[in-house]
Every structure is written in C-alpha cells, then in structure tokens.
Amino acid sequence: MIDAGAVANSILHYPVGMTFFTTPERLEVGNHPVVSSGARPTREEALKYYRGVARAEGLRVRTYTQLTGAARSGSHVVAELESALGEPRCERLACDRLVLATGYFEHPNLLQVPGEDLPHVSHYSEEPHRTSGLDVVVVGGKNSAVEMALGAYRAGARVTLAYRGTTLKPSVKYWLRPDMENRIKACEIAARWSSTICEITAADVALQNAVGEIERVPADLVYLLTGYHPDFDLFQRIGLELEAGTCRPRYDPDTLETTVSGVYVAGSVTAGRFTSEIFIENGRYDGERIFGDDATRGDAAKRAQAIERAPGE
Numbered sequence: 001m002i003d004a005g006a007v008a009n010s011i012l013h014y015p016v017g018m019t020f021f022t023t024p025e026r027l028e029v030g031n032h033p034v035v036s037s038g039a040r041p042t043r044e045e046a047l048k049y050y051r052g053v054a055r056a057e058g059l060r061v062r063t064y065t066q067l068t069g070a071a072r073s074g075s076h077v078v079a080e081l082e083s084a085l086g087e088p089r090c091e092r093l094a095c096d097r098l099v100l101a102t103g104y105f106e107h108p109n110l111l112q113v114p115g116e117d118l119p120h121v122s123h124y125s126e127e128p129h130r131t132s133g134l135d136v137v138v139v140g141g142k143n144s145a146v147e148m149a150l151g152a153y154r155a156g157a158r159v160t161l162a163y164r165g166t167t168l169k170p171s172v173k174y175w176l177r178p179d180m181e182n183r184i185k186a187c188e189i190a191a192r193w194s195s196t197i198c199e200i201t202a203a204d205v206a207l208q209n210a211v212g213e214i215e216r217v218p219a220d221l222v223y224l225l226t227g228y229h230p231d232f233d234l235f236q237r238i239g240l241e242l243e244a245g246t247c248r249p250r251y252d253p254d255t256l257e258t259t260v261s262g263v264y265v266a267g268s269v270t271a272g273r274f275t276s277e278i279f280i281e282n283g284r285y286d287g288e289r290i291f292g293d294d295a296t297r298g299d300a301a302k303r304a305q306a307i308e309r310a311p312g313e
C-alpha cells in the first residue's frame with residue numbers, strides 16, 4: 001500500500017471531532033469490528049480503527065509516498081513513486097496489478113475567482129478554535145460547510161454561510177440541520193442563499209445574489225467547501241480512458257480493470273466526477289471485486305449495490 005499521506009489520510013483531514021453519518025458496521029473491512037463509544041463513530045475512532053486493521057493484517061504500508069505515473073512494461077505494470085520522507089527520492093516499482101484508490105480529497109473544486117489563492121482562504125475545514133473572534137465566510141451547503149459554520153459560530157466567530165442553492169442540501173446530517181436552521185432563524189449565523197462568489201480580497205468576499213446585486217461581506221478567514229474531484233491528470237498520464245462528461249474511468253464492471261491492462265480502480269474514483277456515489281459503505285467491497293473469484297466478486301457487487309443512501313459530506 002502506497003499513500004501520499006498518512007494511513008487513512010482523507011479521514012485525517014476530516015474536521016476534528018467529526019461524527020460519521022455511517023453506523024459502525026458499515027465502515028468495517030476484513031471482518032474487523034469497529035468499536036465506537038456512540039451510535040456512530042468519530043473521526044478519531046475511525047483513524048484508530050483503520051490503523052489497527054493495517055497492523056492486524058500486517059499490511060506493508062508506505063506512507064508519504066506519491067504515485068506520479070505508471071506504465072505497462074512487458075508482463076508488469078511499473079509504478080513511478082516519489083517519496084517525501086527524508087531525502088526526497090523517485091523510484092520505480094514493478095507489480096502484477098496496480099489498483100488506483102486515490103480518492104478525491106487532494107483536488108478541491110476551484111471556484112476560479114480572483115483571490116481564491118490568498119493565504120486566508122482554505123478549501124478544507126479547520127479546527128474551529130482558529131476562527132475565534134473573527135469574521136468568517138463559509139461557502140457551501142453540505143455537511144462540511146454546515147459543520148464548519150456551526151463550529152466557528154460556537155468558537156465565537158461572526159459567521160456568514162454563502163451557498164448557490166436556495167436551501168441546505170437534503171443530505172445534511174439530521175442532527176446538524178435543525179441546529180443550523182435555528183442559528184440562521186435567530187440571526188446568529190447569517191445565510192446568503194442563491195449567491196455566487198465574485199471576488200475574495202484580504203478584507204472581504206464579494207457575493208452576488210439571484211437578482212445580480214453585489215454585497216461585500218467582511219472576512220478574515222474564508223472556507224470554500226465546495227467539493228473535490230479525482231486526479232484526472234494522473235489517470236490521463238497513466239493512459240486511462242475517461243468517459244466524456246462524467247470523467248468516469250472506463251473499466252470492466254466485474255473486475256474493475258481499466259482499459260490499461262493490469263491497472264484497476266477502486267473506491268470513489270470509480271464514480272469520476274460524481275464523488276458522492278461511492279463512499280466508504282459501498283466502496284469497501286471493491287477489493288473483493290478485484291482480487292476475488294467469480295463467486296466472491298458477484299457477492300461483493302451485490303452487497304455494494306444494496307447500499308443506496310448517498311453520503312452527505
């Protein structure tokens with residue numbers, strides 16, 4: 001296992017203290033039980049769990065090592081790796097099968113507006129304590145945006161939530177939605193619906209509403225929590241064919257092998273741009289689809305299809 005970050009790096013970057021919408025048994029892999037003190041596990045419990053699974057299974061994990069490319073060479077696939085630990089170094093690793101389970105969290109959906117790259121602008125949630133006493137603008141209408149807005153409000157920030165929709169996404173966790181709606185009703189968090197971001201400066205964010213009016217909202221910190229996408233450049237460097245529009249890699253639905261022989265996809269990357277279609281609950285069966293026999297493959301595909309609920313991150 002090669003990972004550009006730490007073990008379960010995406011979960012490491014979830015908001016601190018976050019509770020999953022998934023119940024413990026639906027996060028389980030390899031029949032290792034998830035132990036949680038509540039009805040749903042927290043980020044910290046999940047990190048401990050996946051660390052423990054890696055240890056119990058004796059997985060050989062190389063962290064802080066990035067896959068930068070891969071190509072077929074005779075009967076093997078040769079992966080190109082760059083290690084960031086110690087002296088940075090590049091190396092090649094030959095394997096029979098290369099499974100790309102690279103997720104999407106490293107590649108935020110950019111708004112392409114002036115000021116998006118300023119130092120006080122982040123595409124990731126942060127510890128809310130950081131926002132205490134500040135003017136904060138949170139952009140987005142899903143769970144990450146709602147959790148960040150509520151966390152910052154409770155840490156003593158003056159918060160404005162800006163979203164292009166007319167209401168919060170239906171997938172917002174059922175225990176967060178009333179809290180957020182009540183904070184908005186009580187004018188404790190300001191909401192700007194149907195708004196698009198025109199510009200971010202060191203002092204404020206320019207928002208345009210549905211009738212074209214511009215409002216400048218003061219902002220010491222700005223959180224653009226508008227989703228992420230897989231590393232399509234990496235896929236193209238490796239030579240994967242991507243479906244037009246969805247950018248879903250073309251693969252054999254039984255084995256998840258792509259159009260490059262010996263290269264497979266697993267997890268959320270199988271959904272291309274539609275990252276919320278495949279999440280931990282249904283993506284965790286992909287290993288059996290790639291490495292299993294016909295019987296286990298069919299069973300794993302059925303169990304994945306039985307999970308219908310979309311995640312709400």
Ligand SMILES: Cc1cc2nc3c(=O)[nH]c(=O)nc-3n(C[C@H](O)[C@H](O)[C@H](O)COP(=O)(O)OP(=O)(O)OC[C@H]3O[C@@H](n4cnc5c(N)ncnc54)[C@H](O)[C@@H]3O)c2cc1C
Binds near residue numbers: 283
């Ligand atoms: C805040 C939040 C809350 C969520 N809550 C839930 C939930 O309750 N239930 C649920 O089922 N899902 C939830 N999800 C969705 C879930 O996290 C993802 O669907 C899941 O992590 C996808 O798994 P994956 O293995 O496909 O990719 P990831 O878990 O993203 O793993 C990809 C890994 O690949 C590594 N990587 C990326 N590029 C490279 C490279 N070039 N070289 C080497 N390594 C690389 C990354 O560092 C990362 O560790 C949530 C997501 C977020 C953001």
